[in-house]
Amino acid sequence: DSGVTQTPKHLITATGQRVTLRCSPRSGDLSVYWYQQSLDQGLQFLIQYYNGEERAKGNILERFSAQQFPDLHSELNLSSLELGDSALYFCASSPRAHYYNSPLHFGNGTRLTVT
């Protein structure tokens, strides 16, 4: 068990809808990362938060947004959903802003299906 908790495990919704994915990092970890895993694209980095502030941004669509709360949990909001947004969404955490000497710990993901 990585210590990173993601909810819900599965989510099925319709196109055009909005969903929120939740992540609780490992105890003591200040950084939260969001990744999208699809069959054809592999794992794609979306965004990182460190201690409540946005730290780094990857290939995150404008329809997607995230935030990290004072208790360090994070939420990824996906809006105006399209069929192509169907994927596994992973959250990962690490103790510091930079993971070079502190590996990323991944949660078990949220599987989003857009119908």
Add this chain to the structure above:
Amino acid sequence: QQQVKQSPQSLIVQKGGISIINCAYENTAFDYFPWYQQFPGKGPALLIAIRPDVSEKKEGRFTISFNKSAKQFSLHIMDSQPGDSATYFCAASGGRTGANNLFFGTGTRLTVIP
């Protein structure tokens, strides 16, 4: 554009054999190269990582070989076991792209036959 190219897509190895997965990259600013292991229904977990100042790193049955001039690195799993059956991802980060943006390969599904 795939920053890290991984091959093969799938690999079947007999128990006790050597599994070899290869990755290549273009961005010479990359300076951190981890390998992740992912079992079905689970998130990826760090297996082993290397920096470009060494050519090889070994941890138990797992070895990373790194060729800086060729911009290639590979994972060798010695004495492969059925429990090693999983999907393996190489990754790279560093430089102007942002050290926190970890670029993953597309994964290799390894099956170890008893």
